[in-house]
Amino acid sequence: MKCAAFTNTTKINQKVVSNYFYTSSKQFLLNFFLLVTLVFGTANVGIAQPDGGKIFKQNCSRCHKLDETKLTGPGMKGVFDRVPKPADEWLFKWIKNNKEVMMSGDAYGLKVFNDNAKQNMDVFDGVISDDEIKAVIAYIKNPLLPVDEKTTTVTEPKSPQDKGFSTFIVLLVAAISLLILVAVLGTIKKHLQDSVNAKNGLPATGPVSFQQWASGNKRLVAVLGILFVILLAKLTYEGLMTFSVDQDYLPAQPIKYSHQTHAGKLQINCVYCHSGAEKGRTAGVPSANVCMNCHKAVSEGPKTGKAEIAKIYDAVGWDPATGTYSKPQKPIQWVRVHSLPDFSYFNHSQHVVVGKQDCKNCHGDMATLDEAKQVSPLTMGWCIDCHRKTEVPGMATNPYYEELHAKLKEKYKGQPITVENMGGLDCIKCHY
Ligand code: HEC
Ligand code: HEC
Ligand code: HEC
Ligand code: HEC
Ligand code: HEC
Ligand code: HEC
Secondary structure (H helix, E strand, O other): OHHHHHHHOOOOOHHHHHHHHHHHHHHHHHHHHHHHHHHHHHOOOOOOOOHHHHHHHHHOOOOEOOOOOEOOOOOOOOHHHHOOOOHHHHHHHHHHOHHHHHHOOOHHHHHHHHHOOOOOOOOOEOOEOHHHHHHHHHHHHOOOOOOOOOOOEEEOOOOHHHHOOOHHHHHHHHHHHHHHHHHHHHHHHHHHHHHHHHHOOOOOOOOOOHHHHHHHOHHHHHHHHHHHHHHHHHHHHHHHOOOOOOOOOOOOOOOOOOHHHHHHHOOOOHHHHOOHHHHOOOOOOOOHHHHHHHHOOOOOEOOOEOHHHHHHHHHHOOEOOOOEOOOOOOOOEEEOOOOOOOOEOOOHHHHHHHOOOOHHHHHOOHHHOOOOOOOOOOOHHHHHHHHHHOEOOOOOOOHHHHHHHHHHHHHOOOOOOEOHHHHHOOHHHHEO
16 A cells, blocks of 8 residues: 555655645546546436326427416416316317317307417317327326326336436435545545654644645635535536437337338338328327238248237237237337437428438438437437538428528528528527
8 A cells, every 4th residue: 555655765754745645636536527427427317207298398388388377378277177078078179170179169169269369279180199189188187197008109218227317316426425535535644644743753643623624625625615516506407407318228119129120121111100200290109000001911020920029919909810809908118219308399390301301310220220229319419510511401492491592592692501591500499
């Protein structure tokens, strides 16, 4: 040990000791920084949200609040009591297509329409699925509880080790390590000081009070203080925002479905299964009925035999022996891989149809992967980077852009018109 070496040499003096302590406190700070970066580099704080909550935030929260506050539309508080009964049924019809409800002459529907200055509510038929509408209704009824799943659902990852560990535990570990380090360093310094004193014939130092220690290490104390404040700020901030970079995130799925087999070998088009990608915000995951289009006939695969395909049959209640849907259904619970925080907005059709972006640009070559994983970081920097670099396709030819194009052409004479130039970096485009 270094301590022993010090006591055996005569060259020891106060300076060596303080140098030693100085280097070890530098070392210590370095370690501490490493610890902090490591901790925050790896920690993902994934707060599981019930689906209905997410759907509400993305489709309804623009116009409705959950309490009694009125935005464009009325607050949702007490809505179950005021709408015609059975409330679930009426709400379902209304959310799916409020125009149809009003056109059918529904007195209550016409009343809320008039009470809200004849503002228009969006029609959600074809925008969100029936199951999503039910999830939203369940969410409005009970905003905190997760929702029952009916057929095919995508669940948020549940176990904490899947998504990283909680900030709280991480901070606790950091704080404890910090205290231990400080205590150890303090003891080392005292021992060194004692050995110097022994050599010089001085009495050993008494126990060091915290104040003495602090006044002897003002710089260290200041740095620690600042770090503490930063940690506290970071904790508060992360409590408010769900922060996550889950690149390469690859959860276990309930069925060994392979993109390589289906999109690669069999060359099935991505949108055959992810039809939402061309229609709206979410690409969606296919329901087991889509699988059945082929798997009614294909009951065996080369790698997994009958075992995995049998799970599709269980999901839809198909009895291969009789060739009928006669068994109880057991929904497949795919675990969601990609998930942006609720406060950000991303729309597939805007990118795939209007922006002419290939799935590959964001999801990598899925057709070569056995298991779907998140290839891109999905951070804000990633979105912005592409918006800075990418020219808006069809700006000159798409009639949708005619007016805007004329204006931008004037403004950015000769330069390529990127997504940034048409306002694609405005906070409001991606944040509610
Ligand atoms: C563009 C704004 C807008 C969006 C988006 C919107 N609504 Fe509405 N909503 C309204 C307005 C306005 C009314 C009042 C009726 C009318 O004038 O059409 C209303 C009425 C309602 C009512 C009846 C309220 C009552 O007090 O009886 C319900 C329930 C409702 N909306 C649910 C939803 C749900 C669920 C979503 C999301 C899936 C949604 N709305 C999205 C504007 C919106
Ligand atoms: C035969 C149907 C089918 C085809 C074709 C298909 N997928 Fe999938 N895809 C699925 C299923 C089922 C899942 C959910 C299971 C999983 O995550 O592995 C999924 C999951 C995904 C996910 C991850 C979803 C999440 O949870 O975040 C992405 C991204 C994806 N597919 C992209 C593609 C792309 C790109 C193509 C075309 C190259 C494609 N898929 C073709 C069925 C299909
Ligand atoms: C367009 C037709 C088609 C669709 C849709 C389809 N599959 Fe398949 N699937 C096949 C074929 C064909 C095979 C056999 C592949 C082979 O022989 O290489 C297969 C094989 C499989 C296997 C066995 C793989 C192996 O190597 O053992 C599983 C599991 C599977 N599919 C799951 C699914 C799931 C889940 C869905 C729905 C999300 C789905 N399939 C949708 C055509 C399809
Ligand atoms: C510009 C980038 C981009 C392109 C292009 C893109 N995606 Fe996505 N995809 C995303 C992002 C970002 C998410 C996460 C969305 C979320 O959590 O709300 C996602 C999520 C998904 C999911 C998970 C389910 C969902 O919708 O949330 C699937 C499946 C998927 N994409 C399939 C596709 C397919 C198939 C294509 C091509 C037709 C495609 N994506 C094109 C960026 C992209
Ligand atoms: C691979 C490149 C690429 C990536 C990555 C990408 N985008 Fe885009 N984005 C585009 C293109 C191209 C357009 C222009 C589409 C159009 O013409 O409306 C666009 C347009 C948009 C718009 C509409 C902008 C406007 O001014 O109307 C929004 C909002 C948006 N993107 C959000 C996102 C978000 C959120 C992410 C990250 C999760 C993201 N984008 C990632 C290429 C990308
Ligand atoms: C092109 C889309 C896009 C634009 C424009 C955009 N953001 Fe973001 N922002 C995102 C996405 C996506 C996330 C989620 C990133 C994640 O989960 O790591 C995010 C996350 C954030 C966060 C949380 C911190 C984090 O990194 O998770 C803050 C704060 C934020 N954005 C503020 C802003 C402000 C302020 C602006 C305008 C100057 C802005 N954003 C413009 C897409 C965008």
